[in-house]
Amino acid sequence: MNKSIKIFAPATVANLSCGFDVLGCCLDTVGDEMIISLTSNPEVKITKIDGANLPLETHKNVAGVAVEALLKAYKKEIGVTIEIYKKIKAGSGIGSSAASSAGAVWAVNYLLDSPFSSQELIAFAMEGEKLASGNAHADNVAPALLGGFTLVRSYKPLDVIKLNTPKDLMITVIHPQIEVKTSDSRSVIKHNVSLQQAIQQWGNVGGLVAGLFTEDYELIGRSLEDVIIEPLRSILIPEFTAVKEAALSSGALGCGISGSGPSIFALSKGDKTATLVADAIRNVYSKTGLKFDIHISKINNDGIKIIEV
Structure with missing residues (x-):
């Protein structure tokens, strides 16, 4: 097994003033790049991080934690390697951790022929956000995964709605x-x-x-x-x-x-x-x-x- 994909994981703007923890939107001109590969060795490994001083240890990295949450639900032994090329600075307020979390689970799901829905991917990516901030919020990972504007109508149960994007x-x-x-x-x-x-x-x-x-x-x-x-x-x-x-x-x-x-x-x-x-x-x-x-x-x-x- 040696399936691999390179993706653009976009920056996001959360809250949008009035929508604390429930509203967000997705940017087009700034984001990370990631290379995700499936391997026969059943473990999740962060093999490279370029552009930021972030931990390579899987349990300390938001992408690693998010992918582990996905694989736990997948219930099959699959190995994943992750390369992260950070273009979004940590602590910038435009979804640096969300880009890594969302990008990793989206890519793994794609390589596995999409066994999980968008709502399920959001939940997995939220585990990365929980590691980063102590709070499993979805207002960044949801627009990264769905695009456009998103509204988190409910966290329990998770219910995320994609909104319309005016063209201008x-x-x-x-x-x-x-x-x-x-x-x-x-x-x-x-x-x-x-x-x-x-x-x-x-x-x-x-x-x-x-x-x-x-x-x-x-x-x-x-x-x-x-x-x-x-x-x-x-x-x-x-x-x-x-x-x-x-x-x-x-x-x-x-x-x-x-x-x-x-x-x-x-x-x-x-x-x-x-x-x-x-x-x-x-x-x-x-x-x-x-x-x-x-x-x-x-x-x-x-x-x-x-x-x-």
């Missing part, structure tokens, strides 16, 4: 070269919110989902508001308020924290506006002395892609 929607992401660990970012979150905050947040989630399906860009923009998480997490991100103001002033529909940060995302209608937004937020960060990356992307409606079989 673009996303701009700035990634400051600082690390905000998901575990640290979660530690600042309050466990209780007021009924008034909850009502406002529910309305925004419903508005955003409705805006995506009706392709009402103004409704999408009005709904990109987070009254619960952003006020607490934004203090961890240098110049967050200035970046948000610059993005909105340049025509962005809305702007918020990508995942747990420090990346900041902005949704726009059309690539021209997305580029103006990129220029505006670049101007803000150029004055900070911090290194940063900026990505402009359409929404990737396919998710993980095959590079070579």
Whole structure:
């Protein structure tokens, strides 16, 4: 047995302001590359990691843990080797661990002739997220696996819905070269919110989902508001308020924290506006002395892609 595949495992933006742990979308221009092979030796081995200082030990690596969860359910002795070429920096807030987890289980499932459904793959990939952050959330792995925008309607039982992607929607992401660990970012979150905050947040989630399906860009923009998480997490991100103001002033529909940060995302209608937004937020960060990356992307409606079989 020597079946092998090379894939593109995309970056993702989770939460999308109002949808903490339930909403996410998939990027097209940034992601990891992985080579996954089936072998006759019944063990999961991480044989190479390029671009990041991550553990090769299977039980310490999110891709290894996710694949082991899949193989446990598969109930046949199969060996897997994994090479990871990291393009998404750890702690960036654009789904670095999710790309590895989702990419690995997607590729193994493909090589095994797809014995598992998309919902089952999400559950396996969530085991990698649990290792990375202590919480088995699906808002990054779901859009990586399904593409486009996704909504986690329920965790128990797991129920993930793929949403519509308006054709002119673009996303701009700035990634400051600082690390905000998901575990640290979660530690600042309050466990209780007021009924008034909850009502406002529910309305925004419903508005955003409705805006995506009706392709009402103004409704999408009005709904990109987070009254619960952003006020607490934004203090961890240098110049967050200035970046948000610059993005909105340049025509962005809305702007918020990508995942747990420090990346900041902005949704726009059309690539021209997305580029103006990129220029505006670049101007803000150029004055900070911090290194940063900026990505402009359409929404990737396919998710993980095959590079070579």
